[in-house]
Amino acid sequence: MSDSTTVRLEAFSDGVFAIAITLLVLEIKVPSASDLSQVSGLWHALAERWPSYVGFVASFFIVGVMWANHHALFEYIRRVDRRMLLANLFLLMGVSFLPYPTAVLAQNLANPATRTDATVFYGVTLVFTALTYNVVWWLGRYGQARLEPHVHETGLRMITRRYNMTLLGSLVATGFAFVNIWLSLVMHLSLYVLSARSEPLKERD
Amino acid sequence: MSDSTTVRLEAFSDGVFAIAITLLVLEIKVPSASDLSQVSGLWHALAERWPSYVGFVASFFIVGVMWANHHALFEYIRRVDRRMLLANLFLLMGVSFLPYPTAVLAQNLANPATRTDATVFYGVTLVFTALTYNVVWWLGRYGQARLEPHVHETGLRMITRRYNMTLLGSLVATGFAFVNIWLSLVMHLSLYVLSARSEPLKERD
Amino acid sequence: MSDSTTVRLEAFSDGVFAIAITLLVLEIKVPSASDLSQVSGLWHALAERWPSYVGFVASFFIVGVMWANHHALFEYIRRVDRRMLLANLFLLMGVSFLPYPTAVLAQNLANPATRTDATVFYGVTLVFTALTYNVVWWLGRYGQARLEPHVHETGLRMITRRYNMTLLGSLVATGFAFVNIWLSLVMHLSLYVLSARSEPLKERD
Amino acid sequence: MSDSTTVRLEAFSDGVFAIAITLLVLEIKVPSASDLSQVSGLWHALAERWPSYVGFVASFFIVGVMWANHHALFEYIRRVDRRMLLANLFLLMGVSFLPYPTAVLAQNLANPATRTDATVFYGVTLVFTALTYNVVWWLGRYGQARLEPHVHETGLRMITRRYNMTLLGSLVATGFAFVNIWLSLVMHLSLYVLSARSEPLKERD
Numbered sequence: 001m002s003d004s005t006t007v008r009l010e011a012f013s014d015g016v017f018a019i020a021i022t023l024l025v026l027e028i029k030v031p032s033a034s035d036l037s038q039v040s041g042l043w044h045a046l047a048e049r050w051p052s053y054v055g056f057v058a059s060f061f062i063v064g065v066m067w068a069n070h071h072a073l074f075e076y077i078r079r080v081d082r083r084m085l086l087a088n089l090f091l092l093m094g095v096s097f098l099p100y101p102t103a104v105l106a107q108n109l110a111n112p113a114t115r116t117d118a119t120v121f122y123g124v125t126l127v128f129t130a131l132t133y134n135v136v137w138w139l140g141r142y143g144q145a146r147l148e149p150h151v152h153e154t155g156l157r158m159i160t161r162r163y164n165m166t167l168l169g170s171l172v173a174t175g176f177a178f179v180n181i182w183l184s185l186v187m188h189l190s191l192y193v194l195s196a197r198s199e200p201l202k203e204r205d
Numbered sequence: 206m207s208d209s210t211t212v213r214l215e216a217f218s219d220g221v222f223a224i225a226i227t228l229l230v231l232e233i234k235v236p237s238a239s240d241l242s243q244v245s246g247l248w249h250a251l252a253e254r255w256p257s258y259v260g261f262v263a264s265f266f267i268v269g270v271m272w273a274n275h276h277a278l279f280e281y282i283r284r285v286d287r288r289m290l291l292a293n294l295f296l297l298m299g300v301s302f303l304p305y306p307t308a309v310l311a312q313n314l315a316n317p318a319t320r321t322d323a324t325v326f327y328g329v330t331l332v333f334t335a336l337t338y339n340v341v342w343w344l345g346r347y348g349q350a351r352l353e354p355h356v357h358e359t360g361l362r363m364i365t366r367r368y369n370m371t372l373l374g375s376l377v378a379t380g381f382a383f384v385n386i387w388l389s390l391v392m393h394l395s396l397y398v399l400s401a402r403s404e405p406l407k408e409r410d
Numbered sequence: 411m412s413d414s415t416t417v418r419l420e421a422f423s424d425g426v427f428a429i430a431i432t433l434l435v436l437e438i439k440v441p442s443a444s445d446l447s448q449v450s451g452l453w454h455a456l457a458e459r460w461p462s463y464v465g466f467v468a469s470f471f472i473v474g475v476m477w478a479n480h481h482a483l484f485e486y487i488r489r490v491d492r493r494m495l496l497a498n499l500f501l502l503m504g505v506s507f508l509p510y511p512t513a514v515l516a517q518n519l520a521n522p523a524t525r526t527d528a529t530v531f532y533g534v535t536l537v538f539t540a541l542t543y544n545v546v547w548w549l550g551r552y553g554q555a556r557l558e559p560h561v562h563e564t565g566l567r568m569i570t571r572r573y574n575m576t577l578l579g580s581l582v583a584t585g586f587a588f589v590n591i592w593l594s595l596v597m598h599l600s601l602y603v604l605s606a607r608s609e610p611l612k613e614r615d
Numbered sequence: 616m617s618d619s620t621t622v623r624l625e626a627f628s629d630g631v632f633a634i635a636i637t638l639l640v641l642e643i644k645v646p647s648a649s650d651l652s653q654v655s656g657l658w659h660a661l662a663e664r665w666p667s668y669v670g671f672v673a674s675f676f677i678v679g680v681m682w683a684n685h686h687a688l689f690e691y692i693r694r695v696d697r698r699m700l701l702a703n704l705f706l707l708m709g710v711s712f713l714p715y716p717t718a719v720l721a722q723n724l725a726n727p728a729t730r731t732d733a734t735v736f737y738g739v740t741l742v743f744t745a746l747t748y749n750v751v752w753w754l755g756r757y758g759q760a761r762l763e764p765h766v767h768e769t770g771l772r773m774i775t776r777r778y779n780m781t782l783l784g785s786l787v788a789t790g791f792a793f794v795n796i797w798l799s800l801v802m803h804l805s806l807y808v809l810s811a812r813s814e815p816l817k818e819r820d
Contacts, residue, residue: 008481010213011216011421021221022225026231026304030308043322067217089471089475100438100440104441107441114451121452227635229711230711230712231714235718247733265704265711269708276627401701499680499683506636506640507640510640518657524656
């Protein structure tokens with residue numbers, strides 16, 4: 001049903017999502033022998049890595065939901081043109097950049113002097129990614145790329161609204177980092193929890 | 206026969222399994238020039254890395270069997286809903302986290318003061334992963350997601366029992382780390398050897 | 411329509427492209443605590459990493475367009491023989507080597523004494539990759555590997571010309587590094603912007 | 616034509632091959648500022664990395680041909696059972712371990728005191744991998760796993776002979792490391808050049 005072009009675009013995108021999500025673990029540093037000598041036992045050394053675990057779980061969840069949304073988005077798209085390939089490339093650039101702000105966040109989450117900036121940096125990346133989803137969807141809906149037939153106008157409007165909400169919400173959550181970083185991070189996560197719940201996958205037979 | 210949704214979920218999961226299993230090698234550190242100067246020759250320096258090889262082989266084998274089990278599980282599942290996507294995401298989170306406890310284990314296996322804790326940490330990750338397999342399977346059997354038709358009740362019960370056994374066995378093996386870490390590791394591996402042998406792949410024509 | 415051989419070659423190539431493009435982020439170093447103590451705040455430390463971001467964005471874009479071109483190229487090829495498998499292997503070697511010259515470029519871009527050499531090194535890799543695209547295409551057009559039927563001679567000539575242009579352009583852009591490195595880098599990027607725009611994807615029904 | 620089981624096994628294996636081959640570049644270290652201060656210019660610093668390039672090119676070529684051979688092997692196999700899944704897992708273990716002996720080789724190739732040992736270590740990994748190919752093929756030919764129909768006995772014998780030759784040749788090449796490491800490495804590479812040339816891909820319509 002899908003064009004072969006879409007198939008390979010999805011395969012490539014799946015690859016990038018799968019790699020970006022699995023690379024996240026590389027940012028969690030193993031306690032070294034000298035780390036161990038400074039604390040009482042391995043559990044303390046592992047517990048001190050808590051900002052890394054927070055970063056890992058948050059980004060893993062967010063990239064996972066982004067993947068599911070990407071998947072759902074391309075259920076509606078029948079053909080892609082060069083312009084959409086490029087827009088999708090910027091989307092993937094945001095996704096595969098995410099391990100970096102995640103590592104910056106983990107490195108600074110326990111440091112009151114820098115954690116606000118690190119959370120803003122993390123948030124800006126999520127704003128960028130949300131923006132690219134809107135561009136890809138906009139090109140799918142109004143551009144040369146064609147949608148699958150038999151798609152209801154209601155469904156299209158719902159998706160448009162959802163992508164707009166995620167973009168707006170990411171901006172607001174990023175701004176709240178200046179108030180409280182935990183509030184900001186919970187807001188970012190909530191957007192993806194909501195987004196994961198709101199849209200049932202289109203069923204096919 | 207499978208839904209297109211299942212196809213892309215399986216492709217994404219395959220990607221995560223394949224990357225997690227291949228990243229394991231990055232945790233084995235190459236002997237540096239200064240390492241070499243402290244021991245008599247390269248073979249000694251390589252031999253001193255034995256905990257890394259133990260960790261690599263154990264985790265490679267476990268992730269490989271997990272992949273085969275994931276594969277077998279989704280042979281029975283016809284459609285996935287959002288809830289199963291999320292459960293599968295937590296399953297993949299456990300799988301892609303495994304290189305970290307593997308590295309912690311390798312780093313501490315030769316250290317009597319910390320190796321018990323490292324083995325427990327490794328075991329807890331395996332308990333978590335076993336738990337997620339049970340949740341995914343439970344959602345497949347009783348949730349909204351639908352199974353493939355023509356599946357015998359006997360087969361379903363056998364799989365349920367197997368996943369329960371792996372979860373229970375992982376808990377017991379993790380507890381045995383306090384008695385003897387080698388016993389604990391052998392028990393973990395045995396669970397996956399048994400699991401790899403017990404279930405014949407469903408044949409299709 | 412495509413041979414199963416081409417399918418698996420494309421899947422393997424997609425994997426290598428997807429991994430090479432996602433590994434680029436690993437070359438961006440997280441500011442350490444000691445980096446932070448030397449500058450005023452996290453933003454300064456992050457801003458000092460600008461050569462890494464330039465390298466990341468440039469190489470991400472170039473590898474992404476290379477992927478799209480590889481995709482387009484194999485739309486025309488019906489069967490592959492061993493010779494083409496080997497030529498494609500050298501192509502992938504160039505692609506997966508690219509994170510290294512990217513890191514070298516990022517490391518030296520702010521250093522007037524070495525940045526010309528780093529840009530030439532980066533350019534030479536792009537020349538090598540452009541060369542391998544020409545070889546693969548040449549083997550597809552004149553070798554044992556067979557093209558898809560119904561391909562117009564005009565289309566073939568256009569592709570040949572485009573690959574020749576990219577090779578020639580990469581050589582010229584590499585040479586311009588001795589005049590001005592920014593000019594050289596902009597020329598390299600322009601070649602891939604042009605290449606991304608010039609060829610519409612072959613549509614199939 | 617292929618069983619769905621084979622399809623996912625091949626996809627997973629392709630993933631591991633693609634990742635192992637792309638991870639090779641991570642072992643090439645970027646010259647640091649202090650490296651640069653010790654030699655006259657970037658080119659010298661890059662040239663000093665020659666053992667890394669030798670390792671990268673050799674292992675990239677070898678893993679690439681291994682992938683093509685794996686591909687060709689599974690063209691003949693119609694169904695896989697659990698035993699073959701396990702044998703294939705050990706094959707993939709060898710493949711994904713290869714970046715480690717490659718890095719060890721690169722680290723020691725310029726050091727007369729340790730390079731023989733490093734070459735033997737590299738060779739032993741190739742012997743192990745060649746062994747696993749023989750086991751997988753043996754299980755395909757005589758085990759429960761079934762071959763594709765319409766396969767000529769002559770073709771089967773040719774493949775058996777080729778896998779035997781690669782195993783024997785790897786053993787001999789590894790032994791020659793004690794005489795001359797370059798001879799040993801050229802012999803290893805030659806085996807894969809020959810292997811890449813000898814077998815035409817089975818054509819399908």
